[in-house]
Amino acid sequence: MRFIEYLIGIASDGLPTQKGFQSQPMYIFLNIAIPVLIGLLMGWIIKLIEKFIVIKKRRGN
Amino acid sequence: MEKALPLFPVVEYWARFQGIDYQVNNISLIALGLVVGIMTGFFGIGGRFLMTPLLNILFNVPYNVAVGSEICQMVGTSSMNIMKLRKMGNVDYKLAVILLGGAIIGVELGAHILEVLKMAGNITLMGQSIGLMFLILSTVYAGLFLWLGTIIYRESRVAFKGNLEIGDMTALQFNMTARLQTIRIPPMVSLPVSGIETISLWVVVGVGFVTGLLVGFLGVGFSFIGMPALIYVLGCPMVVAMSTDLFQGLLAMGYGTFSHSLKGNIDLVLVTVLLITTTVGMQMGTALARRFTGPRMRQGFALVSFLIVLLSAFKIVNQLGLIPFPF
Numbered sequence: 355m356r357f358i359e360y361l362i363g364i365a366s367d368g369l370p371t372q373k374g375f376q377s378q379p380m381y382i383f384l385n386i387a388i389p390v391l392i393g394l395l396m397g398w399i400i401k402l403i404e405k406f407i408v409i410k411k412r413r414g415n
Numbered sequence: 416m417e418k419a420l421p422l423f424p425v426v427e428y429w430a431r432f433q434g435i436d437y438q439v440n441n442i443s444l445i446a447l448g449l450v451v452g453i454m455t456g457f458f459g460i461g462g463r464f465l466m467t468p469l470l471n472i473l474f475n476v477p478y479n480v481a482v483g484s485e486i487c488q489m490v491g492t493s494s495m496n497i498m499k500l501r502k503m504g505n506v507d508y509k510l511a512v513i514l515l516g517g518a519i520i521g522v523e524l525g526a527h528i529l530e531v532l533k534m535a536g537n538i539t540l541m542g543q544s545i546g547l548m549f550l551i552l553s554t555v556y557a558g559l560f561l562w563l564g565t566i567i568y569r570e571s572r573v574a575f576k577g578n579l580e581i582g583d584m585t586a587l588q589f590n591m592t593a594r595l596q597t598i599r600i601p602p603m604v605s606l607p608v609s610g611i612e613t614i615s616l617w618v619v620v621g622v623g624f625v626t627g628l629l630v631g632f633l634g635v636g637f638s639f640i641g642m643p644a645l646i647y648v649l650g651c652p653m654v655v656a657m658s659t660d661l662f663q664g665l666l667a668m669g670y671g672t673f674s675h676s677l678k679g680n681i682d683l684v685l686v687t688v689l690l691i692t693t694t695v696g697m698q699m700g701t702a703l704a705r706r707f708t709g710p711r712m713r714q715g716f717a718l719v720s721f722l723i724v725l726l727s728a729f730k731i732v733n734q735l736g737l738i739p740f741p742f
Binding site for chain 2: 384386392398
């Protein structure tokens with residue numbers, strides 16, 4: 355939940371009317387960094403699952 | 416005491432700015448992410464293209480936020496796929512750099528057009544006030560899906576008759592590739608990795624520009640237009656096109672995210688929820704697709720495309736106050 359709250363705070367930096375607008379470089383940086391990190395993490399998890407399934411299948415054969 | 420921020424602050428801000436009642440909640444968003452992910456995995460290329468119009472049709476997310484957040488999500492998907500790039504190899508770096516030059520200009524122009532439409536506000540049509548951005552983007556999406564659905568439906572019907580394998584180049588496509596390679600506007604470049612002896616630099620830049628424009632304006636994925644353009648328009652081999660498109664697509668979408676960030680069009684909470692759910696859905700869809708193959712699947716995608724056309728048309732008619740919208 356804290357992560358979501360943090361994201362909401364960062365997202366509000368993109369709004370010209372919000373208080374945090376001054377820290378816009380952080381908003382831009384995180385807009386690129388967060389999807390890249392999530393993408394790499396998900397890719398790694400999928401790779402791991404695929405590896406596990408392949409090993410299980412081989413053992414099954 | 417300070418008022419707590421809404422869960423989707425950027426969506427909320429731009430919806431209020433455009434006088435729209437947005438209806439995003441966590442559960443429905445997770446469901447949408449999973450459904451679009453499953454369709455992407457099941458149908459292959461093109462599934463993600465559904466996300467932007469569906470965000471607007473179902474939840475009233477303003478198009479500028481739907482497009483910006485979709486591009487941002489695609490950065491995540493591309494980084495996930497880039498892990499496979501090491502295995503695939505075959506990136507034509509020279510081609511990627513030239514394409515990127517055109518793509519960046521296209522992405523910026525697309526984002527700028529969206530910005531102009533966003534700031535244009537509402538117009539009066541048939542006595543009703545309607546958002547100009549909503550009207551134009553809904554019409555463009557409906558037109559694109561109609562075109563796409565028709566092409567895929569026709570292709571699958573031909574494949575049913577056994578005259579054409581899905582993905583085969585038609586005589587028309589061969590003709591177009593040959594014609595473009597005969598354009599002699601200097602400077603000419605040679606792309607040995609892609610097996611292209613000589614081609615005008617402007618043709619390659621033009622392909623990058625058009626792809627970038629559609630990405631920046633509509634939030635359409637690079638693999639959706641970029642890869643077919645590399646194969647059918649420039650005549651790249653499939654394996655080179657895949658790797659090159661993935662590599663330059665990531666860089667161009669990174670720029671798109673930067674540009675849309677400057678315009679305040681990205682909602683990080685929306686991006687995070689959708690990125691995780693669509694990735695999970697894509698894996699489920701890919702597993703499902705192994706059981707169903709052939710032209711029937713393509714016909715399924717054509718049907719989904721026609722459904723989007725109908726929903727977009729309904730929504731426009733509803734905004735004009737002619738009929739109530741079911742959602």
